[in-house]
Amino acid sequence: MKNMQKAAIIGCGFVGSSIAFTLMQSEAFSELVLIDANADRAEGEAMDLSHGLPFAHPMTIRAGHYDDIADCALIIITAGAGQKPGETRLDLVHKNVAIFRSIIPEIAKRNQEAVLLVVSNPVDVLTYVAWKLSGYPAHRVLGSGTVLDSARLKYMLSEHLDVDSRSIQAWIIGEHGDSELAVWSGATVSGMPLDQFCELRGHYDHKAADEWLHREVRDSAYEIIKRKGATYYGVAMAVGSIALAIVRNEHAVLPVSNLLHGQYGLSGLCMSVPAVVGREGIETALELPLSEEERQALTQSAHTLKSVIDGLEL
Ligand SMILES: NC(=O)C1=CN([C@@H]2O[C@H](COP(=O)(O)OP(=O)(O)OC[C@H]3O[C@@H](n4cnc5c(N)ncnc54)[C@H](O)[C@@H]3O)[C@@H](O)[C@H]2O)C=CC1
Numbered sequence: 001m002k003n004m005q006k007a008a009i010i011g012c013g014f015v016g017s018s019i020a021f022t023l024m025q026s027e028a029f030s031e032l033v034l035i036d037a038n039a040d041r042a043e044g045e046a047m048d049l050s051h052g053l054p055f056a057h058p059m060t061i062r063a064g065h066y067d068d069i070a071d072c073a074l075i076i077i078t079a080g081a082g083q084k085p086g087e088t089r090l091d092l093v094h095k096n097v098a099i100f101r102s103i104i105p106e107i108a109k110r111n112q113e114a115v116l117l118v119v120s121n122p123v124d125v126l127t128y129v130a131w132k133l134s135g136y137p138a139h140r141v142l143g144s145g146t147v148l149d150s151a152r153l154k155y156m157l158s159e160h161l162d163v164d165s166r167s168i169q170a171w172i173i174g175e176h177g178d179s180e181l182a183v184w185s186g187a188t189v190s191g192m193p194l195d196q197f198c199e200l201r202g203h204y205d206h207k208a209a210d211e212w213l214h215r216e217v218r219d220s221a222y223e224i225i226k227r228k229g230a231t232y233y234g235v236a237m238a239v240g241s242i243a244l245a246i247v248r249n250e251h252a253v254l255p256v257s258n259l260l261h262g263q264y265g266l267s268g269l270c271m272s273v274p275a276v277v278g279r280e281g282i283e284t285a286l287e288l289p290l291s292e293e294e295r296q297a298l299t300q301s302a303h304t305l306k307s308v309i310d311g312l313e314l
């Protein structure tokens, strides 16, 4: 029996432990299992997090083994190398595919019912790899994708326009990486087209603003890694929101990485486009209206990912 309040995190480095910290404060879980190739690391994180429980809500956080994940409803994978300064996410592919080849069969042997949520980079390629190696149905394998990038865009727009970021609807879609794109044609502030809202706030050069905002979002990880070596708080909040959409069956629309089945004329790869997310993972794949320029950029992003996937022997 799957326990909807039990989750596992595989990989307890910066990202995995930050996600654990977020989930612990969400009050949505009763049990969290932490697994890492470095068992001491998992145990140390479980101890440290557990000491905060008197300020949170009753739950168990413990270091464990793969046998402990058999009844988990959600398995989050953050194991793997991160980018060094100057490295792209795609540069990590061979190292992290090798790690997934050791992790995914261990999961699949013990649990065929969970939702797998991939965070390790390159997240779109590894979501595809997790789907292929697990034998799971595609709707139960998703990647954190551009939920983080979309949040970065909303934050940066909120600063630019001096408006609450929660009032902004704007998507980054495609690869979680250098070929991602912003869907400016559909961006709104509480339903008002973005350009119109910008003019109310005294900003008229839309093309220049679109270009620098896209560049800032796309390069955020490089800028953070250059300064502090890794990114983890933003992604932890993004993964927290995906995890809640799953365990609370929220039917939330999120730009998660998922297997495309012909939407936008694309198939045979995972990448981020908005989908309805609930207890069983992807409920409904959405096809957003896009401008011609956006459609071309999305196709280009898909080609970038497909050429990496085609180079893997799965
Ligand atoms: N999708 C996203 O938006 C983001 C993804 N990331 C990615 O998340 C991954 C993790 O990043 P960090 O936590 O900063 O790295 P980290 O180096 O701090 O942690 C990685 C952890 O994975 C563990 N690990 C390695 N091989 C393992 C295996 N076979 N089984 C279990 N555990 C294993 C290591 O022992 C280590 O504790 C990277 O690939 C990074 O690029 C990071 C930030 C955002």
Ligand SMILES: CC(=O)C(=O)O
Pocket: 083, 089, 121, 148, 220, 221, 231, 235
């Ligand atoms: C590292 C990474 O993928 C990010 O912060 O976007």
